[in-house]
Amino acid sequence: MSYFTKLSKDERVQELAYDEYRRKMDYRLDRQELIEEGIQEERKEMVLNMLKEKTDIAFISKITGFSKEEIEKLKKNS
Numbered sequence: 009m010s011y012f013t014k015l016s017k018d019e020r021v022q023e024l025a026y027d028e029y030r031r032k033m034d035y036r037l038d039r040q041e042l043i044e045e046g047i048q049e050e051r052k053e054m055v056l057n058m059l060k061e062k063t064d065i066a067f068i069s070k071i072t073g074f075s076k077e078e079i080e081k082l083k084k085n086s
Contacts, residue, residue: 055082
């Protein structure tokens, strides 16, 4: 919080600035998590589409990074 003490000597201003900073960081983290979840869902859809085309599981694993076990689980749950 040393940056915020340089910003102002008023503790309330420091707290408000720090709270705003944390809020923005939390928003960025939440947004990044949503993006990563979306990417993961896209990869799962790719796996399912490849399975529908009877693509070899070892090849799917190599392309997508999913383990053979994860692919089998997706296959079973679809």
